[in-house]
Amino acid sequence: MLKAFRSRWQRWVNQRIPRADQRVFGQRNIFILPTGAGVVFGGLLLIMLITGINYQNSLIYLLTFLLGAVVVAAMHQTHRNLSGLELTVxxxxxxxxxxxxxxxxxxxxxxxxxxxISLACDDSQLNQQHIASGQQEDVTLAIPSYQRGYLQPERILVETRFPFGLFKAWSWLRPVTSGIVYPNPIAAPDVISTVEDGEEQSQARSVDGNDHADIRPWREGDLSQRVQWKRYARTGEMMITDWEGEQGSPHWLDFDAFKGVDRELRLAYLAHQVMERARTNSRFGLNLPGQVIGPDTGAAHANRCLKALAIFGLEQPREGGPLPHGTRANENGKAAGSASFVGEGQA
Structure with a gap:
């Protein structure tokens, strides 16, 4: 019953407050109710009124009606705080x-x-932002992310309790603009690139005929086929064989290089490689199924690659059904969902 009521309430709110990056609040979309303090204050006024009636005391009447007038004035002022406010993403x-x-x-x-005014979205809150009379003020609300993809908040709460905190007037802003959430980087294992310099599409490279190899210690993520098991049985040391010529072009980060790994983990590996290349200002390109970003350097190039990883396989959120924060499409096409800016210092 409660779930059905909440669902109907959300549909009604969504119809009354459609998605838009700009909202002017007015009579149609501002809600107001007494706060806990307001309810207690109203109860005290009722007790005072009953006491005044019981004792026929004019001073109690005077004080009760005076405080009642303050409550009515506070209600109108609280509503007026949001009336006419323009909020834009x-x-x-x-x-x-x-x-x-x-x-x-x-x-x-x-x-x-x-x-x-105060702004809130989920567990994030921005309290008591002062907007000077007739002026504009830029504020930043940090919204939590959970998974890679588009971050489109379902609702940003805008509320005020000024002047006395007896009433709470509120409304919502439902943005169309989405933030971008990059995959969380995970250290990538050594893999064989399938892209050669000058190619725009990946192609498999044969490693037959390699006669030279380097021996190095095992690292997490290395393929078990490369472990020298005979040496491990003899010495207890896990060593890896790296054949000459196995590595593809050093200028390419390749989605197809991580064989037998699920899509999200591949994207996490690639995000880590992008960050490493950006940190050393190395030239690199990114090869994704259906998208190739040519080799380049710099923070702008790194951000472009990270954005491509973030939105890989996803559709841009649009007006319609609500989407969870940091949404992404899962294997069944349903909504599932998440993300730091790569500035000059990181790239």
Missing amino acids: IQAGEGFAGDMIPFRLRAVSPRHDSLA
Whole structure:
């Protein structure tokens, strides 16, 4: 019963407040209710009124009606704080899965009154943001991410309790703009690239006829076929054989190189490789099924590759059914879902 009521309430709110990056709040989309303090205050006024009636005390009547007038004035002022407020999403941030993704919003007060508003989305909250009378103010709300993909908040809560905290007026902003959540980097094992310099599409490379090999210690993620098991049985040391010519072009990061690994883990490996190449300012390209990003260097190139990894296999969220934070499409095509900005210091 409760679940059905919540579902109907959400549908009603979504119809009343459609998705938009800009919202002007007014009579149609502002809700107001007394807070806990307001309910207690109202109860005290009722007790005072009953006491005044019982004792026929004019001073109690006077005080009760005076405080009642304050309550009514506070209710109108609290509602008026949001009335006419214009809130706009001006930039959606980027980051790695698990990070807080910044959304920059601009609040504009068209009236000659100062405003005090709070913003919230899930567990993230921005309290008591002051908007000077007739001015605009940019605020940043950090929203949690969980998985790679598009980060489209279902609702950003906008509320105020000014001036006395007796009432809470609130509404929502439902953005269309989505943040980008990169895969969480995982250290990648040594693999054989399938891309040669000058190719725009991957092709398998034969490693037959290699006569020279390097021996190195085993690292997590190495293929078991490369372990020298006879040596391990004799010495207890796990050593790996790296044949000459097995590595493809050093300028390419290749999705197809990680054989037998699921898609999300491959993307995590590639994200780590992108970060490593960006850290050393090395030239590299990215080969994904259906998309090839040519070799280049710099922070802009690294961000472009990370964004390609973040949205690989996904569709841009649009108006329609709500999507969880950091959504992505799973194998069945349903919504599932997540992400730090690669700036000059990281790239």
